[in-house]
Amino acid sequence: MSSTEQGTSSAAPAEPTTAPESAAAPEVPESFYYVHGKDKVVHKVSAGALQHSALIHGMISNLGYTEEQAKANPFPFENIDGDILQMVVDWCNQHKGKPTPPEDTNLPKQKEKLFDLVLAVNYLEIKELLTYCCKQVAMMVKGKSPEEIREIWMIPTDAEDEAAEKEAKKRAGKEAAGETAAAAGDAK
Amino acid sequence: MKLFEFPYLLQKEILDNMKYQDIFLLSFISNKMKKTIKSCQHNRFKSISCIRYCGTNERMVVDIVTKNRMREDFVDIKEHDDSGLDYFQLNVSGKIIDFLRLHFLEAAFNLDESESVFQSIHNYMVDFFGDSMEYFWVTSDFVNTVPQLQKISSFIRVWNVNPDSIDLENFFSRNPPFKRIAFNVFRPTDFSPDSKFYQAESLVTVQHHNNFPSVLRHFQGRQAFVDCTHYNTEDVIEFVNRWKSGETFQKLEVLNFEVSQDDIDHETVLDGIGAKHIDARKTPPTHTLPKIKSRKDHIFEAAFNPDESESVIRSIHNYMLQFFGDSMKYIWSTSDWVNTVPQLQNLSPSILMWHVNPDLIDLENFFSTNPPFKMIEFHPTRPIDFHPDSKFYQAETVVTLQHNHYFPSVLRHFQGKQAFVHCTYHNTEDFIEFVNKWKSGEAFRKLEVLNFKALGDDDIDHETVLNGIGAKHIDARRTPPTHTLPKICDWYQYSPSPYPITSHIYVVRESDNRVASVSVQRRKFHFGVWDKTVEEFLRFME
Numbered sequence: 001m002s003s004t005e006q007g008t009s010s011a012a013p014a015e016p017t018t019a020p021e022s023a024a025a026p027e028v029p030e031s032f033y034y035v036h037g038k039d040k041v042v043h044k045v046s047a048g049a050l051q052h053s054a055l056i057h058g059m060i061s062n063l064g065y066t067e068e069q070a071k072a073n074p075f076p077f078e079n080i081d082g083d084i085l086q087m088v089v090d091w092c093n094q095h096k097g098k099p100t101p102p103e104d105t106n107l108p109k110q111k112e113k114l115f116d117l118v119l120a121v122n123y124l125e126i127k128e129l130l131t132y133c134c135k136q137v138a139m140m141v142k143g144k145s146p147e148e149i150r151e152i153w154m155i156p157t158d159a160e161d162e163a164a165e166k167e168a169k170k171r172a173g174k175e176a177a178g179e180t181a182a183a184a185g186d187a188k
Numbered sequence: 189m190k191l192f193e194f195p196y197l198l199q200k201e202i203l204d205n206m207k208y209q210d211i212f213l214l215s216f217i218s219n220k221m222k223k224t225i226k227s228c229q230h231n232r233f234k235s236i237s238c239i240r241y242c243g244t245n246e247r248m249v250v251d252i253v254t255k256n257r258m259r260e261d262f263v264d265i266k267e268h269d270d271s272g273l274d275y276f277q278l279n280v281s282g283k284i285i286d287f288l289r290l291h292f293l294e295a296a297f298n299l300d301e302s303e304s305v306f307q308s309i310h311n312y313m314v315d316f317f318g319d320s321m322e323y324f325w326v327t328s329d330f331v332n333t334v335p336q337l338q339k340i341s342s343f344i345r346v347w348n349v350n351p352d353s354i355d356l357e358n359f360f361s362r363n364p365p366f367k368r369i370a371f372n373v374f375r376p377t378d379f380s381p382d383s384k385f386y387q388a389e390s391l392v393t394v395q396h397h398n399n400f401p402s403v404l405r406h407f408q409g410r411q412a413f414v415d416c417t418h419y420n421t422e423d424v425i426e427f428v429n430r431w432k433s434g435e436t437f438q439k440l441e442v443l444n445f446e447v448s449q450d451d452i453d454h455e456t457v458l459d460g461i462g463a464k465h466i467d468a469r470k471t472p473p474t475h476t477l478p479k480i481k482s483r484k485d486h487i488f489e490a491a492f493n494p495d496e497s498e499s500v501i502r503s504i505h506n507y508m509l510q511f512f513g514d515s516m517k518y519i520w521s522t523s524d525w526v527n528t529v530p531q532l533q534n535l536s537p538s539i540l541m542w543h544v545n546p547d548l549i550d551l552e553n554f555f556s557t558n559p560p561f562k563m564i565e566f567h568p569t570r571p572i573d574f575h576p577d578s579k580f581y582q583a584e585t586v587v588t589l590q591h592n593h594y595f596p597s598v599l600r601h602f603q604g605k606q607a608f609v610h611c612t613y614h615n616t617e618d619f620i621e622f623v624n625k626w627k628s629g630e631a632f633r634k635l636e637v638l639n640f641k642a643l644g645d646d647d648i649d650h651e652t653v654l655n656g657i658g659a660k661h662i663d664a665r666r667t668p669p670t671h672t673l674p675k676i677c678d679w680y681q682y683s684p685s686p687y688p689i690t691s692h693i694y695v696v697r698e699s700d701n702r703v704a705s706v707s708v709q710r711r712k713f714h715f716g717v718w719d720k721t722v723e724e725f726l727r728f729m730e
Contacts, residue, residue, distance in 0.1 A: 038463070039526070049416060087307050098217035111189040112189065114189065115189040115190075115193075115194075118194065118198060119194070119198075120367050122197075122198055123197065129207075130198075130201065131201070133202070134198065134201040134202045134205050135205045137189070137202045137205075138202050138206045138210075139205075140189075141206070141210060141214070142206075142207070142210060143210075143289050143291075144213075144289065145213070145215070145276045145287070145289055146208075146213050146216045146217050146276070146278065147276065148212055149210075149213065152189070153189060153191035154189065154190040154191070154220060155190075155191055155192065155217050155221055156192075156218060156220075157217075157218055158219050158220075161218060161220050162257065
């Protein structure tokens with residue numbers, strides 16, 4: 001679990017080094033950053049864990065924040081639900097500095113959660129997790145009939161697509177007519 | 189979850205993670221979906237090397253082979269199963285076809301419309317996957333005609349075949365020229381010089397006891413590989429001189445001719461063909477050609493000399509055992525009923541014996557020289573019985589189709605677990621004898637399931653059978669449990685699955701009180717043994 005400002009856990013202790021003392025590089029304290037989602041719950045995450053996210057890694061790589069500055073400036077991800085961000089942070093922590101396994105069985109099975117997770121992970125550019133998520137989405141329809149697939153992925157029928165297209169055209173026509181009328185009004 | 193609300197790249201990533209059979213079904217959902225697939229899977233489809241239909245006209249398994257040599261099962265096209273399976277229908281290129289999703293995608297046809305079903309599915313695939321890959325029809329069915337499908341190359345393997353039992357001349361005249369023919373018959377066989385047999389692009393033939401197969405007189409294709417026992421010097425000379433004169437073999441690229449018994453008379457042949465010679469001090473160029481593609485081009489090959497095949501196979505097998513371990517199944521799947529199966533550790537042999545003529549092969553001896561098979565699929569050209577102790581009856585699964593036969597002997601002597609029997613006729617007494625032998629514990633101790641289907645017009649005499657076997661009945665107001673079993677040969681997609689039996693009728697084995705459900709419906713007789721005593725069985729209904 002990640003540590004949160006509201007939570008009880010404190011910052012993770014520095015990783016003990018296993019190398020002989022004489023050969024050990026000078027210990028660099030791990031830096032931490034803070035993120036929050038739509039629910040404003042702030043998650044403290046190590047820079048190592050955040051390396052999974054190409055987006056966040058790019059943002060923090062040149063910031064040079066001190067611990068205090070980082071704490072004072074959490075990264076806001078208002079487009080991501082709090083529980084989804086929690087899942088992402090957990091995943092990044094679990095896989096910090098580790099090779100990612102070929103499968104991840106801990107992903108949510110509920111359709112809507114998975115949908116939101118895919119969008120969040122895509123936004124945060126976490127490539128490996130995105131691959132797992134997309135596999136999971138693909139697995140949802142494995143062995144299903146077309147009608148079952150339609151239901152699971154809510155794919156419109158041809159008739160529904162045609163109706164939607166007509167509607168869009170009608171709307172576009174109306175908007176164009178409105179713009180023309182407004183332009184004519186302006187000209188007068 | 190709305191798939192179309194994902195950004196395009198995510199849709200692509202999701203589709204990239206789907207199997208071809210799922211993508212294929214997805215394409216039927218809407219035109220927009222189909223367009224999306226074709227657009228974002230364009231590169232994936234371009235990585236397909238070929239799509240192959242493998243099997244017979246009665247059952248074709250379509251698979252997809254990619255350019256990096258990965259193979260994926262795609263759809264199994266086979267005869268409609270009338271046992272109440274839950275088919276769904278799709279409009280495939282204007283034809284409504286029944287499909288089924290079990291562990292594998294299946295498309296079904298009624299026997300009188302198989303060709304149109306093949307055509308519709310094929311047309312859809314050519315439209316869907318595009319025509320950048322090759323389409324192959326790979327068959328060993330030399331009875332039915334290959335369906336006329338666009339952009340398809342057909343391959344046939346006519347192996348261990350008796351030319352007296354099949355009108356091969358007629359077969360080749362009814363089909364378009366094959367891309368490749370593998371041909372091994374029991375006696376020398378010539379076709380009419382105009383036969384389309386000789387128009388195959390590539391011909392591989394083994395003809396024992398033949399001096400010079402006619403293929404070397406009439407071949408019109410590009411590559412011929414001929415093995416025979418003896419040869420005539422004059423024939424070789426004639427072959428070359430006809431090529432030199434331009435009279436024949438206009439398209440020929442290569443002939444590999446091997447004679448097993450005689451040495452070719454080098455001097456006489458070279459004189460006879462008016463051979464020219466390159467200065468011996470110079471190095472002649474090497475003639476090489478890519479071979480005409482075959483289904484095997486897509487897999488890695490290991491080679492052996494004929495006298496060491498068993499040791500090579502054993503070494504590879506032992507290596508695989510060490511490498512992959514023994515937690516998986518190792519299956520020897522063959523249709524070779526001439527040679528003995530190698531004795532390898534942890535190996536389950538299975539054999540397909542279609543169109544086998546018992547008058548030409550000593551099948552009794554064949555089974556006695558082999559270990560019991562895991563599965564035998566046996567379609568003899570005439571009814572045949574084996575010695576009651578034959579290892580034929582010790583196969584775990586026997587699938588047999590025996591035309592013009594009354595109740596094959598497998599139902600008297602079977603010692604395995606699952607039997608699937610189709611034959612033309614039936615005798616009521618045989619069913620009664622079968623069940624009573626099971627009930628008394630005299631035979632069929634290991635039996636799990638028998639699915640019998642008569643192909644003739646006569647229905648099984650339901651009443652007489654039930655009286656004769658001393659059938660017991662579950663109260664008609666109660667719902668009986670369904671007897672289901674997984675098939676033993678789950679690795680072999682062609683093998684049938686045991687038919688689920690939901691029946692109010694049952695019998696009990698005297699020795700251990702075990703129950704078997706019995707179902708008699710018109711021309712079908714199903715018998716499923718429960719791993720339950722009668723008390724446990726009846727408790728299902730409480």
